[in-house]
Amino acid sequence: MSTILANHSVNDTTTSNHFLASSSNLLDESLRNSWNPQNTESNQNLAEKYLKSVEKLIEISNISNGSDQTNLHVQTCSEDECTNTVFNASVTVQSSGNGIVKTAGFKYLQDYLPNTTNTSNINSIVVSTTTQRGKENLKITIKLPLLTPRPRDVSLQCVSWNYSQSNWTDEGCVWGGASKPDECICNHLTSFAILMSRYPIEIPYMTEITYAGLSASVVSLVISLLIELIVWSKVVKTNTLHLRHTAHVNISLCLLVADCCFLASSKPESISEIWCRISALLKHFCYLAMFFWMLSLSTTLLHQAVFLFHKVGKKTYLRFSLILGYVCPFLIVFITFLTNNGGAQGAYFSMKTCWLVYSGILKGTIYTFILPVGIIVFINLFAMLVVIMKLLDHRSREKSHEKEIQAAKTVLRSVILLTPIFGLPWIFGFATFILDLTAGAVTFAVNYAFVLLNAFQGLLILLTTCLGDRMVKSFTSRDKRPT
Known part of the structure; x- marks a missing residue:
């Protein structure tokens, strides 16, 4: 799929739906042990390559709202203020200009993308959003249900996947805080998730x-x-x-x-x-x-x-x-x-x-x-x-x-x-x-x-x-x- 998308456009709805169905099947729990931690040919993590390919597919394909799969949900919107909901996660895009906003939710993909931090764990599904609109002055409000309840005094971090460095980064994203623990505010479009710290916050010199x-x-x-x-x-x-x-x-x-x-x-x-x-x-x-x-x-x-x-x-x-x-x-x-x-x-x-x-x-x-x-x-x-x-x-x-x-x-x-x-x-x-x-x-x-x-x-x-x-x-x- 990665090779085809790099050299061809996918205009046929049936073909794109087949690609989506195959992509969904790859995330099935029965294939959990089949995911390799590293693709040595391209020196790129297999999960990262998968994510990039599906994002590209969704961006160039004519996908309708009725094409949801078992492990991959896609929703589109063309209104001035778009809100797409996938697997109970919602993404609201506020921007100027016309064009379709597409949001994809990936089940279990958070388990396959490498955790690039030693202090936090991924605590939400991965959600990706693309748009044909201008990418200037974007305000993205993301609500990601937590997979594990946040313990008291434990901080969360809103992150996106950085393809150039192959890691999670919090650049351009702000967490909603204790009052809105499942909310993130970002200024760019990519693949988002929430990281939860493994340890509670400690107050210096309290002991x-x-x-x-x-x-x-x-x-x-x-x-x-x-x-x-x-x-x-x-x-x-x-x-x-x-x-x-x-x-x-x-x-x-x-x-x-x-x-x-x-x-x-x-x-x-x-x-x-x-x-x-x-x-x-x-x-x-x-x-x-x-x-x-x-x-x-x-x-x-x-x-x-x-x-x-x-x-x-x-x-x-x-x-x-x-x-x-x-x-x-x-x-x-x-x-x-x-x-x-x-x-x-x-x-x-x-x-x-x-x-x-x-x-x-x-x-x-x-x-x-x-x-x-x-x-x-x-x-x-x-x-x-x-x-x-x-x-x-x-x-x-x-x-x-x-x-x-x-x-x-x-x-x-x-x-x-x-x-x-x-x-x-x-x-x-x-x-x-x-x-x-x-x-x-x-x-x-x-x-x-x-x-x-x-x-x-x-x-x-x-x-x-x-x-x-x-x-x-x-x-x-x-x-x-x-x-």
């Missing part, structure tokens, strides 16, 4: 930042707990301060365990499935417990503000805080674990992250973390507003509650500082589930923000709620004075 931040957080949390142990008897003078420091100790302990689990599972591919499941379970519980202890802090403070700072017994507060801080997150984790096939991989947790699963909007176990955290942050914001208003209202009242008011201000300061320290990172964290890394610089910035804020939480706690506390600083400064 180093995570290790540095979590290591700093673990050390900071240990120091913070030691300071609490040292200053406890000297600083905790009222029930309200007892509330604040008890919550701070439990929050620090929960975050310390979660950070250690995060470090232990930072390379999921190197640990077993059972340890990955245990890590996800502990992180789920500890991060939730951390937020519920913040909730106990803000709700108890709100109760005292609304009821004029009347005293609450330490035992009453402790029982309430233990139930809210540990029992509630335990129930959430336990129910989530049981209702997702007993914590099965892919249902409760992901082996790629050793963390909860995100399957789409309001789908996946991640929402058993995101929704409680969102509700707690909202309640904390409401509680802060009410307490601030009550504190302003009590400014002109009698001073019998002065110590409690000052203690409440200290607790309020902790809630104000801890809410963004814990809440803001998970806003970015949720955004990382929604945004695909193929979206570009904005997604990279969101991922960096999440890792920085989340990894250095322990350090921020030490600096703000511990070393930044006025009573702790005054106690440590007294200890430094010469006797």
